[in-house]
Amino acid sequence: MAMSTTRTAAELDQEAAVRRVLEDFYRDGKPPWDSGITPPELVALIEGTGAPAPGRALELGCGTGTNAVYLARHGWRVAAVDLVDRAVRQAREKAAAAGADVTVLCADATRLDEVGVPGPYDLFFDLSCYCGIPPHRRDAYAAGLTKRAAPGARLLMFGYGPGAFDDPFAGVTADELGARFTGWRLTDVTPGTNPVPTFWFTLQRAATA
Numbered sequence: 001m002a003m004s005t006t007r008t009a010a011e012l013d014q015e016a017a018v019r020r021v022l023e024d025f026y027r028d029g030k031p032p033w034d035s036g037i038t039p040p041e042l043v044a045l046i047e048g049t050g051a052p053a054p055g056r057a058l059e060l061g062c063g064t065g066t067n068a069v070y071l072a073r074h075g076w077r078v079a080a081v082d083l084v085d086r087a088v089r090q091a092r093e094k095a096a097a098a099g100a101d102v103t104v105l106c107a108d109a110t111r112l113d114e115v116g117v118p119g120p121y122d123l124f125f126d127l128s129c130y131c132g133i134p135p136h137r138r139d140a141y142a143a144g145l146t147k148r149a150a151p152g153a154r155l156l157m158f159g160y161g162p163g164a165f166d167d168p169f170a171g172v173t174a175d176e177l178g179a180r181f182t183g184w185r186l187t188d189v190t191p192g193t194n195p196v197p198t199f200w201f202t203l204q205r206a207a208t209a
C-alpha cells in the first residue's frame with residue numbers, strides 16, 4: 001500500500017479526535033478494557049508448548065502496563081508505548097511496583113521513529129491498539145514494526161472486527177493485515193470470545209530478512 005506523506009486537515013482531525021477519546025477514558029478513571037488480567041492467548045504463546053525463548057518485545061498501546069509487566073516477569077526485555085500520558089504514568093508505576101524492568105514511553109505506535117525503540121524485536125504485542133488507528137496511519141504502523149522486526153519475529157494482535165463499534169473506520173480484518181504487512185505471514189486467525197466480532201491474529205516475519 002502506498003505511504004502518504006501529506007496529511008489532510010480531515011486526517012489530522014481524525015487523529016486528534018481519537019486521541020481525545022482515549023485521553024477521556026483515562027481521565028475518567030479506569031477504562032473498561034483495563035482488566036489487569038493477561039489474556040490466555042498471550043499466556044499460551046509465552047508459556048505454552050513451543051514457546052519462543054525470551055528475547056526482546058515491544059508492546060503497542062500498552063495501556064496501564066499489565067501485559068508489559070507480564071512479559072518482563074517471564075524474562076523478556078520489554079519496551080512499551082502508549083499514546084496517552086496518564087496510561088504511561090500508570091504503566092511505569094505498575095512496573096516499578098512489580099520490580100519489573102520495562103521501558104514505557106509515551107509515543108504513537110505509528111511514529112516509532114520519533115522515540116528510542118530501535119529494536120530489533122522478536123515479539124510485538126498489540127491488544128486492541130491497531131484496530132482503533134485511523135486508516136491513513138496504518139501503513140506507517142506496519143512499516144515501523146517491519147523495520148524493527150528480527151528475522152522470524154512474531155506479532156500477536158487482538159483486534160475488533162469492522163462494525164464492532166459505531167466508529168466508521170475502527171476494526172481490522174485478516175485480509176487487511178495480510179495485504180499491509182509485506183514480508184510477514186499471517187499464521188493464525190482465531191476468533192475471540194467477545195459478543196461482537198473479535199480476532200486474535202498471529203503474523204510472523206520471514207526468518208531471513
Ligand SMILES: C[S@@+](CC[C@H](N)C(=O)[O-])C[C@H]1O[C@@H](n2cnc3c(N)ncnc32)[C@H](O)[C@@H]1O
Nearest residue numbers: 022033061062063082083084108109127128129
Ligand atoms: C483498548 S486499549 C487497550 C490497552 C491495553 N493494551 C490493555 O489491554 O489494557 C488501546 C490502547 O492503545 C492506545 N493507543 C491507541 N492508539 C495508539 C497509538 N497510535 N499509539 C500508541 N498507543 C495507542 C490507547 O491509548 C489505549 O491505551
